[in-house]
Every structure is written in C-alpha cells, then in structure tokens.
Amino acid sequence: MEALRIISDEHQSLAGILHAVRFMLKEVAAGRLEPDLKLFKAMVHYLEAYAELRHHPKEDVLFKYLEQRTAEGKEVLEKLAVQHREAPQRIAALEQALAAFTADPSAFAGFALAFERYADFYRNHILIEEDIAFPLLRQHLSDADWETVDREFRAEMQANSGKDGKHEDFSALFSKLVECAPAPLGFGPRPFND
Numbered sequence: 001m002e003a004l005r006i007i008s009d010e011h012q013s014l015a016g017i018l019h020a021v022r023f024m025l026k027e028v029a030a031g032r033l034e035p036d037l038k039l040f041k042a043m044v045h046y047l048e049a050y051a052e053l054r055h056h057p058k059e060d061v062l063f064k065y066l067e068q069r070t071a072e073g074k075e076v077l078e079k080l081a082v083q084h085r086e087a088p089q090r091i092a093a094l095e096q097a098l099a100a101f102t103a104d105p106s107a108f109a110g111f112a113l114a115f116e117r118y119a120d121f122y123r124n125h126i127l128i129e130e131d132i133a134f135p136l137l138r139q140h141l142s143d144a145d146w147e148t149v150d151r152e153f154r155a156e157m158q159a160n161s162g163k164d165g166k167h168e169d170f171s172a173l174f175s176k177l178v179e180c181a182p183a184p185l186g187f188g189p190r191p192f193n194d
C-alpha cells in the first residue's frame, strides 16, 4: 500500500500549503504582513502543477483498480472524477483573481475570496477521498493489485522526481515555499525569489 501512503503524504503537503496561504491572507488583511506576490504566485503554481496535474492522475489510477474490483462507491468515484476533470476551471479562477490583485492592490479581497473557495473545495475533496474512497481501496484491492499499483507509483515518482533537470523538482519547491511562508506555519516570512 505504498501508493496510498504516497497519496496521503501528498494530501498532508497540500493541506499545509492551503493552510499557509489562508494564514498569510488573514495576516495581510489584518495589516500584519506585506503581501509577497511572488510567493502567492509560486503557491498557486504548486497547486496547479502538483495538486491538480500530478496528484489527481495518480488517484485516477488507484480508483480505476477499485472500479474493476467492486461497484461499491461508484457514485463517489464518479463525483471525484468530475472534480478532477474540473481542475482547469478551478485553477483559472484562482489565477485570474491573483492577476487582478497583482494589477491592482485593491483587488485583494477578490483574491482572498477566490482562494478561500479553492481551499474549501480542496479540503472537502481530500475528506471524501480519505473517508470514503481510501477505506474502499484498502478493503477491495488484492495484494497483487497493490504490488502492481505500488510499482506504477514508484516508477511515476522516479520518472518525475525533477532530479534529472527535465522535470520540475516539486519537493525542492515545497521546501522553498515553507522557508518563505511566515511562522508559525513556515520559517519566514522571507521574500520568495524565483
């Protein structure tokens, strides 16, 4: 079940980023923190490129196995599949709000609201996966399924690790985000530089 551990770890990282952005937005709104547009931009990029484009496809693989083993949870899997497919619209709304805020500081509230919506959505999405889909995976996938899917996940992680210089190194980006995010969630505030 290494695949499930990888997905759970990714949920924790993503929840951490969502929490950090929320915290920063509250601090900015209260006048206690200067907004770091580069940091916000990097975090939105992480959400798009990692949460939406690398994380969900791995889950789709897992859920395909489940579909083949049982009809249980069919509706939930359909709902999750739709939510995965809607990633481009979700990210576009966030990027538009950030672009508006970048162009005009008075658009901060719009960005904060767009982010709040995104974070609410994502938190619920994770809850559905962890509370409903994961227990079904544990229950219905065979040892042989886990062996195959674990191997697929290991290959995916290795091929896209970013250590080859051809793919983005998301673990390095995550560490950089955490370094720049304000305490107590991160080790900053520190200006984010590309």
Ligand SMILES: [Fe+2]
Residues within 6 Å of the ligand: 055, 056, 059, 080, 084, 125, 129
């Ligand atoms: Fe997902």
Ligand SMILES: [Fe+2]
Residues within 6 Å of the ligand: 011, 055, 056, 059, 125, 126, 129
């Ligand atoms: Fe997920």
